[in-house]
Amino acid sequence: MKKTFALNTEPHVADVGGTELLFQPEVMGDDFMDAYAELREAQRGSGVDPDDLSGADPDQLRQISRALRSFLAYLMLPESADLLTRLHVVKAGAALESFTNLEEAEAYAAAVEGGGARVRDALRLPDRVLVELLEWVIELYGGGERPPMSSSASAPASPPGGRPGTGASRSRGSTRTRGR
Template sequence: MAKKSFALNTEPHVASVGDAELLFQPEVMGDEFMDALGELREAQKAASGIDLEDLQTLDPDALRSASRGLRGFLAQLMLPESAELFTRLDVVADGAVVASYQDRDEAQKHADGIEGARVLDALRLPDRVLVELMEWVTELYGGGADQRPPTSSSASAPRSQKGGRRGMGVSPSRVSTPAAGR
């Protein structure tokens, strides 16, 4: 009788970003990952007016929408405390946080009522880091080989030699050539 054991990750995955540690779910079921990815694609379709080749006509709201969609996708795969920090929006006036929200429209409405207030991500990150996080979680949950549990590591025994005997023919590189003095 054949028996095979499969390891499951039980410890959260950790993404260290600056001083923050974002904790991601140890395992995500395939349908949950695909649902989150589908929602991200829908959000990106809504923000499809982004043309990086023509920065003069770039709509900042479309770019913000794309960034929020990416943050939402990543947050769905995080543990709740990390997701809350990652998606939180702060209303900042005179260098101080005056309110925090999860919804951009609510945050903007509050900021509009305060002179000089702005809405900022609580955890401000460059877009390149968001993209790197997306690539990392896609490897983690989408079947990438880099983050498999230790029992399935690539550090296993090397592959076996092919069957049969080794050929006895002379390799062209081993054919003798005339040498001086012989």
């Protein structure tokens, strides 16, 4: 007996507002889990509860967004990863310099003569799109469920043993209808 298993060879494509982001055809499970663990650690390290962002500091939210972008970039092909993680330092609407490291971009922005420079993502996306991309890649590479990161995230309990009952269900019983 022979069983053949296919491997994806074509990149997965996420079309985001007309911009195509290319993701690796296959990602090894341990690589995916390691990257996901880093994302979760960054979320925990920020001190922000991802389920309740109401009281979060904007800088903490930016940190989570950067971690999410880094996670997604890890799963992308290099050109798409560069686009997703690239930062521009802008002043008066003009891009002054590009970076891939947030600390370097912030240092450059702080040193711009006359002040007023800001760090912006080169590919600006609403957070909801980043979250949708996260959910999509979890489905692609993680089998559709968030990877377990704690003992409380273990598999659901098995159904109870024993035989199913043999009694008739009222919902399955026949009902009389008029005109028949």
